[in-house]
Amino acid sequence: MIEVEHLSKSFNKFKAVDDVSFKVEKGELFALLGPNGAGKSTTIKMLTTLLKPSSGKLTLNGHDVMRNPDAVRSSFGIVFQDPSLDSDLTAYENMELHAVLYNVAKGQVKPRVKELMKLVGLWERKDSLVKTYSGGMKRRLEIARGLLHHPKVLFLDEPTLGLDTQTRNLLWQYVDNLARQNDMTVLFTTHYLEEAENNADRIAIIDQGKLLRIGTPKELLKDTQTTNLEQAYLKLTGHEIRDEEVDPHESWRAIRRARSMR
Amino acid sequence: MRVIYILWLRQLKKYFRSRSRIVGAIGQPLLFLLALGYGLGSIYKEAGQGNYLQFLVPGIMAQTVLFSAMFFGAMIIFDRQFGFLKETLVAPVSRFKIMLGGALGGATTAVIQGSLVFLVSLLLGFRPMHWLGSLLALVFMSILALAITSFSSGIGTFVEDMQGFQAINQFIVFPLYFLSGALYPLTHVPSWLRIIAEFNPISYTVDALRYAMLGTSRFSITHDLIAMGITLAVMMVFAAIRFRHIET
Numbered sequence: 327m328i329e330v331e332h333l334s335k336s337f338n339k340f341k342a343v344d345d346v347s348f349k350v351e352k353g354e355l356f357a358l359l360g361p362n363g364a365g366k367s368t369t370i371k372m373l374t375t376l377l378k379p380s381s382g383k384l385t386l387n388g389h390d391v392m393r394n395p396d397a398v399r400s401s402f403g404i405v406f407q408d409p410s411l412d413s414d415l416t417a418y419e420n421m422e423l424h425a426v427l428y429n430v431a432k433g434q435v436k437p438r439v440k441e442l443m444k445l446v447g448l449w450e451r452k453d454s455l456v457k458t459y460s461g462g463m464k465r466r467l468e469i470a471r472g473l474l475h476h477p478k479v480l481f482l483d484e485p486t487l488g489l490d491t492q493t494r495n496l497l498w499q500y501v502d503n504l505a506r507q508n509d510m511t512v513l514f515t516t517h518y519l520e521e522a523e524n525n526a527d528r529i530a531i532i533d534q535g536k537l538l539r540i541g542t543p544k545e546l547l548k549d550t551q552t553t554n555l556e557q558a559y560l561k562l563t564g565h566e567i568r569d570e571e572v573d574p575h576e577s578w579r580a581i582r583r584a585r586s587m588r
Numbered sequence: 589m590r591v592i593y594i595l596w597l598r599q600l601k602k603y604f605r606s607r608s609r610i611v612g613a614i615g616q617p618l619l620f621l622l623a624l625g626y627g628l629g630s631i632y633k634e635a636g637q638g639n640y641l642q643f644l645v646p647g648i649m650a651q652t653v654l655f656s657a658m659f660f661g662a663m664i665i666f667d668r669q670f671g672f673l674k675e676t677l678v679a680p681v682s683r684f685k686i687m688l689g690g691a692l693g694g695a696t697t698a699v700i701q702g703s704l705v706f707l708v709s710l711l712l713g714f715r716p717m718h719w720l721g722s723l724l725a726l727v728f729m730s731i732l733a734l735a736i737t738s739f740s741s742g743i744g745t746f747v748e749d750m751q752g753f754q755a756i757n758q759f760i761v762f763p764l765y766f767l768s769g770a771l772y773p774l775t776h777v778p779s780w781l782r783i784i785a786e787f788n789p790i791s792y793t794v795d796a797l798r799y800a801m802l803g804t805s806r807f808s809i810t811h812d813l814i815a816m817g818i819t820l821a822v823m824m825v826f827a828a829i830r831f832r833h834i835e836t
Contacts, residue, residue: 374678375677375678376674376677376678376835377835378835396680396682399678399679399680399681400680401680402678404678406671406674406675408671409670409671410670410671410672410674410675411670411671411672411675412598412602412667412670412672413670414601414602414605414606415598415601415602419598419601422594423594423595423598424675424679426590426591426594427591427594427675427676427679427680427681428679428680429590429680455605
């Protein structure tokens, strides 16, 4: 369903992604793990047509990502790492706009929006402007929005950041169900390793732009001779703290997000 | 069509929810009308040119549309900073439709602003020669508005922050406006200024607005319309190309 072949991306001299190759099968829940600045988000941006690779080949749902971006865009849904809501619109209006952008049939819009907003517990607040929402509520709304059009491939870039355990569990349950029922492929990143351990069929660990290891959670433990994923992860990526290279927009959003989380 | 409509509607909702934007965009033209209209009016009359306020109002309407439409480019920059732009860019919709929906919305709000200035100027004593012509003015304002929202959205795709955007406003849009004949007639100006004005797309909208509301114009209305049409086409192509290559 997703094929990444010798993917590289450089920003000036900095190599954000360095010769990464992997495949994700249809219906698979696939986790991309790595420290900050490892190249996870950059990889997702390239897969979702937001960024052009420096070299390499990407295929999604049988379509070449660079040659046929429109076909690719109609195949996936995404929950971004940073906020991407219009805060001057109400929650319902944000959902409705998304439904129209993704060509959800007219009669389907309201029932689906209702179902998903109820799932994330926001239906009572549907007519509030998003700027009155707390950070956690915005996050829940974004997740509901990403699921709205039942995509073939779903990208979740740190979807559960800043959410409480209850909401995280609920979310994973829903994603899991949706994936099994519709044979949906899910590629996600997270810093909560137990989420990957519990939900992912396979895990890829990347660091400094390079793919270090790929396999089922069990295989990773066996390979590294560890007893849980956190140990395996630390064994592969080391203990030091990373600096993240960010562009001005990213850092600006990071500040906003830190504020809204408070 | 549904996509263009909902993106258009989004701009209108945002506009009507922001009272400060409505009031702010009226303030500047009102200042121009009062300070220039009353300040220069008597000199203008002494020079044998008639009523300056009558002459000035179409120019100020063009100014309002111009700067309101430029503001749409700032909205693209905000959309990028607040992350919403990505939401539209990954959608399975042609980038042209995304650009067009927003630009039409921005243009609609710019025309509303221009019309508000028209109403205010009626209170100040402006009288159009043809009331029906004022409806024609709506058409001309719309063409200018869409051309400029296309231009500003194209600019908004590669200018990273508001400071850069302000610089473009200062160095491109303000000169175009001041050299357009919006504030003074182009009949007695030095020839270099007249040549600039003839290459300046804003001149033709100002001229067409005078034609619609006062019945007098410097160029023929066909000439004005052709110039405005070319400007609109060029700007839309520019914006469409910029949107196709946008990255975040």
